[in-house]
């Protein structure tokens with residue numbers, strides 16, 4: 001009887017070990033993504049502050065159309081930072097205070113800097129962060145990184161349009177109102193707004209007007 005009881009205990013212990021091994025994630029299973037979220041929050045927060053300052057500079061230089069573009073992209077980056085932050089918080093991570101560091105030059109130089117930043121995020125930063133998030137199976141981070149990267153592609157196109165307009169010394173083809181999706185930061189020129197955000201399906205009635 002004792003032996004039967006002993007065998008029973010061994011079986012129960014075995015099941016417990018197998019179950020715990022199957023369910024338990026290693027403690028560092030989201031390490032890379034947590035660090036990447038922090039870097040992305042810093043990048044997006046800095047971009048948001050920088051674009052707001054670039055908007056101010058464009059106003060001072062008399063480029064109202066470019067000022068409103070920078071205001072719109074500043075809002076979008078703020079939304080990206082907020083989304084990344086909520087994923088970080090959910091994962092139990094936290095951030096130290098950020099002091100954005102950037103330099104304001106002429107509007108032409110500011111546009112060159114802005115497009116360079118967007119291209120880095122599109123070609124290098126977000127693809128690397130997405131790869132790690134996929135490997136670590138952090139689907140919330142994958143969603144937040146994708147929303148940001150897809151928006152940055154649109155920002156790069158909008159900046160190119162502004163660079164071309166400035167080079168041609170003709171800003172009249174640039175719009176004077178943009179719409180920003182409050183959920184994902186997707187950015188639309190007025191006149192070409194989708195019924196629903198193509199990235200997150202938020203309906204256009206909720207879009208934020210920037211003018």
Ligand SMILES: [Fe+2]
Nearest residue numbers: 073118152155
């Ligand atoms: Fe952007």
Ligand SMILES: [Fe+2]
Nearest residue numbers: 181184197200
């Ligand atoms: Fe959206």
